[in-house]
Amino acid sequence: xxxxxxxxxxGISFGMLLFLxxxxxxxxxxxxxxxxxxxxxxxxxxxxxxxxVLHLSGxxxxxxxxxxxxxxxxxxxxxxxxxxxxxxxxxxxxxLTFGFLFIFSDLATVVWGTSPQTIPKPPLLSGALQLGGxxxxxxxLFIIGVGLTVAAAxxxxxxxxxxxxMLRASVDDEEVARALGINVSLLFTLVFxxxxxxxxxxxxMGGPIVGIYPGADFDVMLLGFVVVIIGGLGSLKGALIGGLxxxxxxxxxxxxxxxxxxxxxxxxxxxxxxxxxxxxxxxE
Amino acid sequence: xxxxxxxxxxxxxxxxxxxxxxxxxxxxxxxxxxYHLGLAVQMMIFALFAMSLDLLVGYxxxxxxGHAAYFGISAxxxxxxxxxxxxxxWLALPAGLLLAALTAVLFGLLALRTRGSYFLMITLALSQxxxxxxxxxxxxxxxxxxxxxxxxxxxxxxxxxxxxxxxPFYYFTLLIIAFATFLLVGLVASPFGYALRxxxxxxxxxxxxxxxxxxxxxxxxxxxxxxAGLAGSLYAYYNRFVSPDYLHVARSAEVLLxxxxxxxxxxxxxxxGAVLIVLLENVISAYTERWLLLLGIIYVAVSLFAPSGLIxxxxxxxxxxATP
Numbered sequence: 001x002x003x004x005x006x007x008x009x010x011g012i013s014f015g016m017l018l019f020l021x022x023x024x025x026x027x028x029x030x031x032x033x034x035x036x037x038x039x040x041x042x043x044x045x046x047x048x049x050x051x052x053v054l055h056l057s058g059x060x061x062x063x064x065x066x067x068x069x070x071x072x073x074x075x076x077x078x079x080x081x082x083x084x085x086x087x088x089x090x091x092x093x094x095x096l097t098f099g100f101l102f103i104f105s106d107l108a109t110v111v112w113g114t115s116p117q118t119i120p121k122p123p124l125l126s127g128a129l130q131l132g133g134x135x136x137x138x139x140x141l142f143i144i145g146v147g148l149t150v151a152a153a154x155x156x157x158x159x160x161x162x163x164x165x166m167l168r169a170s171v172d173d174e175e176v177a178r179a180l181g182i183n184v185s186l187l188f189t190l191v192f193x194x195x196x197x198x199x200x201x202x203x204x205m206g207g208p209i210v211g212i213y214p215g216a217d218f219d220v221m222l223l224g225f226v227v228v229i230i231g232g233l234g235s236l237k238g239a240l241i242g243g244l245x246x247x248x249x250x251x252x253x254x255x256x257x258x259x260x261x262x263x264x265x266x267x268x269x270x271x272x273x274x275x276x277x278x279x280x281x282x283x284e
Numbered sequence: 285x286x287x288x289x290x291x292x293x294x295x296x297x298x299x300x301x302x303x304x305x306x307x308x309x310x311x312x313x314x315x316x317x318x319y320h321l322g323l324a325v326q327m328m329i330f331a332l333f334a335m336s337l338d339l340l341v342g343y344x345x346x347x348x349x350g351h352a353a354y355f356g357i358s359a360x361x362x363x364x365x366x367x368x369x370x371x372x373x374w375l376a377l378p379a380g381l382l383l384a385a386l387t388a389v390l391f392g393l394l395a396l397r398t399r400g401s402y403f404l405m406i407t408l409a410l411s412q413x414x415x416x417x418x419x420x421x422x423x424x425x426x427x428x429x430x431x432x433x434x435x436x437x438x439x440x441x442x443x444x445x446x447x448x449x450x451x452p453f454y455y456f457t458l459l460i461i462a463f464a465t466f467l468l469v470g471l472v473a474s475p476f477g478y479a480l481r482x483x484x485x486x487x488x489x490x491x492x493x494x495x496x497x498x499x500x501x502x503x504x505x506x507x508x509x510x511x512a513g514l515a516g517s518l519y520a521y522y523n524r525f526v527s528p529d530y531l532h533v534a535r536s537a538e539v540l541l542x543x544x545x546x547x548x549x550x551x552x553x554x555x556x557g558a559v560l561i562v563l564l565e566n567v568i569s570a571y572t573e574r575w576l577l578l579l580g581i582i583y584v585a586v587s588l589f590a591p592s593g594l595i596x597x598x599x600x601x602x603x604x605x606a607t608p
Contacts, residue, residue: 035401037537085588090401091347092587095544098537099583106577218533225409233402262416269409270394277397 002134007251013140015247016147017210020202021220022227022239023154024195030171030234031191033088037097038078039199040221041104046071046200047212048112051119060122068200075196079189105217114214119207143205150198151240158236167191171234223250226269232282241280309458313451321450322522323566327559328461329519334542334554335468336511341540342549343472344504345484346396349404349536350411351512353391354384356531357414358513359520360425363434373437377517384513385506387414392505396498408533415531430527437521447521457518464514468551471507480504481549537583545586547595556594 021043028036050067054060078100086092125138158164170177170184178184202220203212210216223246231242246265253264272279312324337351358380365376395406418425425431436447437456445452471477479500482490490497520526529535538561546557564582569575590597 029401033401035404082584082588086591089591090404091341091540091544091548092591093401094347094349094404095537095541095583095587098541099580099587102576102580102583104580106574106580110574222409222412222533225405229405229409259422260416260420262420263413266409266413266416270413273394273406277394 005134006136007255008248009136009140009144011248011251012244013143013147013209013247014251015244016143017202017206017243018220018223018227018247019147019240019243020150020198020205021224022231022243023150023236024198025224026228026231026233026235026239027191028195029228031167032083032188033090034083034093034192035090035097036192036195037094037221038100038104039195039224040217040219041101041108042071042075042196042199043203043206043220044108044212044217045074045104046203047119047207047216048108048203049200050204050207051112051117051212054119060119063119064201064204067204068197071200071203072193072197076189076193078196079192083192084185084188101217101221105214108217109214112212116211116213117207118211119204121208139208143209146201146205147243150201151236154236223265226265228279229269230272230279232279235279235281238279238281306462309462313454318450321454323562325454325457325522326519326566327562328457329515329522330539330542330558330562331555332461332464332518333512333515333539334546334558335465335551336508336515337539338543338548338551338554339468339472339480339511340504340508341543342547342551342554343477343480343484344501344508346501346505347400347404347540348395348407348508349533349540350391350407350409351508351539352531352533352535353411353414354388354509354512355516355519355535355539356418356526356528357387357516358384359516359526359530360418360431362517363431363520363526364424366435366437367431367433373521377437377514380517381510381513384516385510388506388509389502392502396501396505408536411531411536412533415528415533418528418531425528428528430525430529432525434520434524434526436524453522457522460514460518464511465551465555468511472551476500476503484549538579541583541586544591544593545582547593550593550595553593553595 021039024042025036025039028034028039046067049070050063053066054063057063082096082100083093086096121139125142128135128137129141156164158167166177166182167187169180170182170187174184227239227242227246229242230245231238231240245268249265249268253260253262257264276282313321316324333351333355337348340346340348340351360380361383362373362376362380365371365379366373371379391407391410395403395410398406419428421427436453447453447456472480479490479495482493482495483497483500487497490500516530519530539558542557542561543554544557545560546555547553561582565575565579568578572578586593592599
């Protein structure tokens with residue numbers, strides 16, 4: 001019983017990290033029609049910057065804030081000065097974002113080396129919750145909490161604010177939104193920066209449990225795509241449900257079929273693709 | 285895309301260029317060292333790989349980011365058949381192509397329902413399924429250690445020379461790739477090739493003209509995968525080693541870069557792109573460890589400054605050659 005509960009919670013907490021990643025990926029795709037192959041780099045760089053800030057300041061909170069804001073800024077610069085010139089040209093966009101993936105990945109090994117690192121858990125959260133005979137680390141519960149908070153905030157912004165309404169309008173029809181006086185270009189920059197922010201947040205928060213290592217950028221980028229394919233592009237609900245599904249599949253896959261670790265994620269993805277090409281919550 | 289100016293001149297200039305190219309390629313083993321001959325083999329293999337993708341991207345307008353899947357599947361199949369069952373190249377090579385083509389049928393059925401960026405993502409994810417299998421199924425594929433000691437093709441012909449030597453292997457590759465290129469050129473010049481271009485420009489118009497667009501797209505997808513598979517199997521023979529790297533997205537992206545760098549939709553462009561990238565990779569990684577950084581910069585530069593490739597730049601700067 002305990003085994004199932006613990007493994008399920010492990011899957012959910014990893015799923016929350018994937019949600020942070022996929023929410024940005026999905027927003028960026030939904031609004032800008034950009035397949036952002038640099039998204040995994042945002043995650044990795046967020047983790048590395050967070051680690052450095054933690055070493056310098058000793059504060060986990062500061063590491064999370066500085067890490068994600070720095071990468072958000074990087075995202076803004078990338079959108080303003082590079083991606084913007086390639087609006088709606090999917091092939092050059094793919095090359096550009098893939099190029100940045102290589103550039104960031106190589107620079108990261110120059111600055112932070114090639115050996116895997118972990119971010120130490122904040123002391124306040126390093127213990128474990130004890131309920132009778134059941135123990136579970138606080139930190140993973142904290143990740144689940146942060147993930148749910150972000151999800152709730154995103155929902156509120158999307159459905160309850162003027163910004164959200166402008167976003168939805170621009171996703172539906174960019175031309176008309178522009179004609180109505182919505183500053184779609186600014187939205188592009190905001191959304192890309194915010195997507196980078198969420199990915200980097202995932203990187204810093206994931207640091208203590210997943211670790212930060214060269215190649216993590218590729219790994220999480222691919223998992224992010226699987227989440228988005230399963231959940232459906234441009235859908236917040238899809239990113240959340242897809243994230244949880246992939247988190248659980250990955251976790252139980254590793255427990256029960258270690259030889260086929262990746263396959264337990266990709267096989268369901270292929271099935272969903274066959275049955276519902278637009279994903280569980282995507283629009284046709 | 286032959287321009288009308290060339291047609292005025294007849295086929296002579298083209299024929300002359302082809303003749304010079306053929307003589308150069310035939311003569312290379314007499315001037316190059318073993319190392320450089322190996323480099324030439326690599327260039328030819330990647331030129332074929334890039335041309336195969338061009339059929340899809342340049343002619344069919346289907347931007348795949350998972351083409352390494354077919355390259356790798358065929359390479360693994362050929363290598364495994366040669367290693368485990370001792371099959372000769374007459375069977376091991378076609379078996380590789382066949383499996384690559386069959387996988388393409390399956391993946392094509394899934395991916396071809398989408399287009400644009402979504403198509404990029406689906407092809408990427410599907411190719412990653414194959415990578416996952418190659419990486420995880422250790423008992424068959426050796427996992428990330430790969431499969432070493434793949435034997436060079438045994439043709440069973442009692443020839444006086446062996447393909448383990450670099451010069452005979454060079455001619456073997458040249459012969460196969462020349463034949464494949466010949467087929468590809470014929471393919472894009474055929475009614476099928478023109479229908480593909482039509483689909484690239486406007487699917488609805490082609491549908492209205494009565495073309496079965498879906499069948500043409502799947503056909504291009506599968507043919508393109510088979511040619512990629514041929515390149516993969518040759519590369520397995522050349523390297524005498526196969527690893528999950530053959531299937532990695534980095535390789536899919538690299539071949540896409542070759543296509544775009546040279547100029548999509550021209551066959552010759554992607555071949556030139558492949559030669560350039562292989563050359564740069566070998567020259568530059570000899571001097572610096574920062575090859576990845578540089579490759580990243582090349583990606584960015586091509587996307588910003590030469591999205592229609594070197595061929596596009598050439599057309600831009602030599603307006604007298606431009607098609608009216």
